[in-house]
Amino acid sequence: MKTDDLIDLLSTNVEPVDHRQIVRNVGRAIAAGAAVAMAIVSFVLGPRADLSSFAILVPALLKVAITVVVLLPASIYLIKLARPGGEHRMPALLVAAPFVAVILLAALSLTFAPNYHWSGAVLSDEWLECVISIPLIAIVPFAVIVWVVRQMAPTDLPRTGAFVGLVVGCVSAIGYAVHCADDSVPFFALWYGGTIALCTFTGWKLGPKLLRW
């Protein structure tokens, strides 16, 4: 085939395209992922007791809010990464800032807690459930977001995969926070942070296989 013939083929009757479609599709995929995560938590694990009481609602919302603070910049960055060359257009370290903030907060609260409270704050009965649930809840949202990002054209596949993992980990953690009854900051920092990091790592590893185009 001659290249000029190909150019004729591609340009004849070229359809207009909507460049805003990307932002919309990624946004929808994340929202759909969050809805799935919420549904799984509500119907399978069940929401925590007494969510209507103020003393329970506030810490639960706080966990959701902190995770949203990580999710938002990660989503924006993911949209950038989904475009060719997007990896050159924003410093990735910005996204780490909320993590660092939570870890500092956890360290602070451990410093002020007496020693014998430490193991209770970090290793309560819930940690195993948290570590298992968040990645499991993340599977369906992960598939949805990978499917959407595949329609785009990321050129840095490991990094894009990592951000898919990060976004999905956050979405899943937000869902899990509705169920999880442990509100201590060190618990949140270690087990939520750790599992979100695990999701990020998994995405980083799977990105080159799943996102190739």
Place this chain on the structure above:
Amino acid sequence: LVANEGELSELMRAGLRGDAVAYRTLLSRLSANLRAYYRGRLARIGRSATEAEDLTQEALMAIHMRRHTYDPSAPLIPWVHAIARYKLIDHLRQTYASMTNLPIENAEDILAQNDHVGTESVYDLKKLMDQLPDKMRGAIQSVKLDGLSVAEAASRSGMSESDVKISVHRGLKALMTSVARKRSA
């Protein structure tokens, strides 16, 4: 003729709005740059001009099929360069070549040279088309090769207009996939 960023991105924006003439100009400008880019990179590791032409065509198809990922408020050259380099790396990875001789690049490298003298690629459009389902082949034939409007193609084939558009889109996507498969085989 040295193409510049402003001119090219203007052509691209017009192309995204459906201006076929601007889009055609853009693709043929870019094809000359892509050809020179791939020939330069591949000659360095002893590969043929045909291979460069294959890659040029693949990059053009990728640019076309992924044109919705171009952000009109951003410069076009880095976007094209990212696609061109991605396809080059992907190609080298599949053909087991060493990538150690691939230098670090600037986006402007893609404009460094022009090469208007094309050869033929190994892809045979007719053969590739023959592998498509009838509906897609018919739609591409009328809209993309015979140049009929979508409405004309729809009334000729008895399909609805949106059906024609979808068949063209899916058909081009299938062509791209079979090109990629042919290369890795």
